[in-house]
Amino acid sequence: RRPEGWRVFFGLDLPVHLRNRLAVEALALRLPRRVAPEDLHLTLVFLGEVPPDRLQALHEAAEALSMPGFALRIEGLGLFGRSAPNALWAGLAPEPALEALQAKLETALRRAGATPEKRRFVPHITLGRFPPQPPEEAARLERAVVAGSGTGSDLFEVRDFILFRSHLGGDPPHYEELARYPLRT
Numbered sequence: 794r795r796p797e798g799w800r801v802f803f804g805l806d807l808p809v810h811l812r813n814r815l816a817v818e819a820l821a822l823r824l825p826r827r828v829a830p831e832d833l834h835l836t837l838v839f840l841g842e843v844p845p846d847r848l849q850a851l852h853e854a855a856e857a858l859s860m861p862g863f864a865l866r867i868e869g870l871g872l873f874g875r876s877a878p879n880a881l882w883a884g885l886a887p888e889p890a891l892e893a894l895q896a897k898l899e900t901a902l903r904r905a906g907a908t909p910e911k912r913r914f915v916p917h918i919t920l921g922r923f924p925p926q927p928p929e930e931a932a933r934l935e936r937a938v939v940a941g942s943g944t945g946s947d948l949f950e951v952r953d954f955i956l957f958r959s960h961l962g963g964d965p966p967h968y969e970e971l972a973r974y975p976l977r978t
């Protein structure tokens with residue numbers, strides 16, 4: 794029997810003006826389905842279902858992290874789902890401090906008993922998740938991604954990261970902030 798768990802992940806939120814800007818961009822892209830502006834985020838480590846009694850150890854591991862703040866730049870667009878895309882996202886300019894935070898957090902969470910899946914970290918902000926699209930719509934989205942890849946570059950300060958609980962019950966899912974961890978050395 795699968796243990797009753799909370800679906801949780803660690804991530805970053807975005808300043809409201811950038812969420813609004815991305816939401817407008819998502820509208821202009823005419824995505825099959827969009828992520829609501831208040832739900833836009835960048836995932837650092839996805840944990841999936843965690844039994845509530847294991848959460849405290851993960852929370853303490855996150856609290857013990859000591860990392861400086863940094864700046865990120867939203868840049869470019871991308872698709873997931875090679876031949877039949879099922880998500881469109883905004884990318885981030887390469888930032889070693891982000892890679893370092895992600896790696897340190899993942900290592901700390903593993904030590905605290907979590908088992909995040911070992912996928913390569915591709916920093917992204919999902920603007921839309923949708924059923925795999927047929928060739929014609931796939932081609933349109935690919936053209937939009939190419940056209941949008943040089944545009945929209947926004948710098949923002951990352952001062953903390955967040956433990957989110959994901960509620961799948963509704964449509965769209967709702968992300969609840971459980972805890973926030975300041976970045977400091």
Ligand code: 2AM
Binds near residue numbers: 834919922959
């Ligand atoms: P996505 O935006 O690319 O879908 C909550 O589901 C967050 O965790 C989303 O940002 C999602 O990424 C991310 N995530 C990473 N791995 C996941 C997985 N295996 N299942 C669901 N969400 C995952």
